[in-house]
Amino acid sequence: MKIAVVFDTPARGWEDADFKQEIAAEVYEPEYDVADALMENGHDVFLIGFHDNLRRMLDRLEEFEPELVFNCTESFMGRARYDYGVAALLEMKGYRYTGSSPEALLLARDKATSKKILSYHGVRVPRFQVYDSDRIEPPSGIAFPLIVKPMHEDASVGISQASVVTDLDGLGERVAFIHRALNQPAIAEELIEGRELYLGMIGNHKVQLLPTIEITFDRIEEPSLRIATYSAKWDLDYRQRWGIKNIFARRLGAEARKEMERAAHIAFHALGLRDYARIDFRLTRDQKVYLLEANPNPFIAFGEDMANAAERSGLDYYDFIERIVSEALKRYEAA
Template sequence: MKVLIVYNESDPEIYEQAPEISEEDLDFKPYFDLENSNPIDEYEAMAKALRRAGYDAYTLNIMDNLQHFFDNIDKNKPDVVFNLMELYKDVAIQEMNFAGLLELLDIPYTGAPPLALGTCQSKILTKRILSSIGIRTPNYRLVKSLNKPFRINLNYPLIVKPALEDASVGIEEESIVYNVDALKKRVKYVLEYFAQPALVEEFIVGRELNVAVFGDKEPEVLPISEIDFSKLPDDLHPIVSYQAKWDPYHVAYHKTIPKCPAPLSNKIRKEAEEIALKAVKAVGCRDYARVDMRLSEDKRLYVLEVNPNPDLQQDAGFMRSARTAGYSYSRALKMIVDFAYMRKRGSNGK
């Protein structure tokens, strides 16, 4: 089977220009490697893993040019497209449109369909869907403008996020606010910098859980992972900020340490698993997804995000849970490809 791993990095040389910083340059002891994350290397590692699994896998960077994709599939005629598109011309909502293109071309592809990608891109729509089926999410308000009287009617502390981003984009230390002045300042920043509404939520103090869901027709919940905030400096909030997720030279990156499986009671674990399966089904995810939750101090679970097509790097949250469940990297990737291929065969009645 021929598998095309398609992604879009419009400026790939940026990863070669990253500054070289050693451990001696930092004012803290790093926990993880200091190398900048290079997604292009990870895509090649995925192709290599799929080749070990017996597939003819290769990668394609379309570099903001759809014609590269059309030329490639016309020439190579892949059996399955491993869809890793997240942005097109720096617009996140185009992620769903690329999946829609694959639908129109009638090509088997991995991961979530267009509607699920578009739904989860909108934090508000996701929250409304989850709330409608009885899944708890933090109380919130959507702020589109500061021109009207500012009445938020939420309990501090609050967290302010861009309403249409993912991957912790726009979530920083300043996102947690304790009074109306700080709230207005952060909302203003989101409105102007991201040019989209600001989602203001009550900040749930407690533990952060990542619940990975794996499969298509009969999805399973993988061992739950927890982000341990106990090593964070006192001046940093217990959140998975953009820096904690993506900046290897920031202290938060090294002091938000994942633990898998998370030490949970059977009651909480089962409840989290049930919520994750319901959430993934409600928004239409498939193949692989991750549901991020908070376990409050009074033992209540709140869904923060439903993530279709989450990061598949070997050390990322989804693969950490898969590894704990006993799946090798090659096997997990092969199964994702197989889900897509068999789904297409089933739709054709074969």
């Protein structure tokens, strides 16, 4: 099958041959893992990287005439909140593509609106308040400590230990930082202390739940600071220094597991997610499950959480990527 792999890149002007040369040289890029798996599975693969020139991307798609686009886009011009625009272009041009629709990408990235929808459907979420300006009012009905996040980012962008605030002054400082540094509203959520758990999903009408991943914080003693900051996720030196590991969750009670699975299914369908996703939870000491957010575009590189969970369930990396292709094709065939 002819499959175009579309992804954002800082490399301007590169063509398919340039990217394939890097794949052959085993240069690490997440999109290369996907493309390599597709080629190993026998597909005719064409890589289209873009930075700010969507016209060029559309021209390459028109030349290649793919039967499916594997959408690996994570941002546009370095801004994750604009990733929906690529899906929207693919949709308007009539291309079949993997992953969630532009509407679902927008909705899931809006931390406030998605929480309102999930709460309406009976899913427990942290209470929150949105701050559009630097004028700080005491949060209504929410006790400190709070965790302050950017409204429209993912991958823990804008989240650090300083995101945890214990008073109104700290709240004001962090909200102002989000506005100044990331140019978007801030959302202040009640801080849920407990275990950080990630549940991957593959499918559409019938969704397969993958084994649960837990992020552990062995050398961070203060419970309120055991949070998935940007450094805790992506900085290897930081992770080693503080004993942070991603492991398969152990000793999950039956009731907690059942509630996580129920909430994950509700989130997947209520937010309109497609093909694959990851749902992030907190599990408190008294076994209450809180859904933190739904990620419609999780990291699917080889050796990362989603791929590892898929392998634990019996899908090696090649099968995992092929399963995403299969789910997308079945979705279009059923439409």
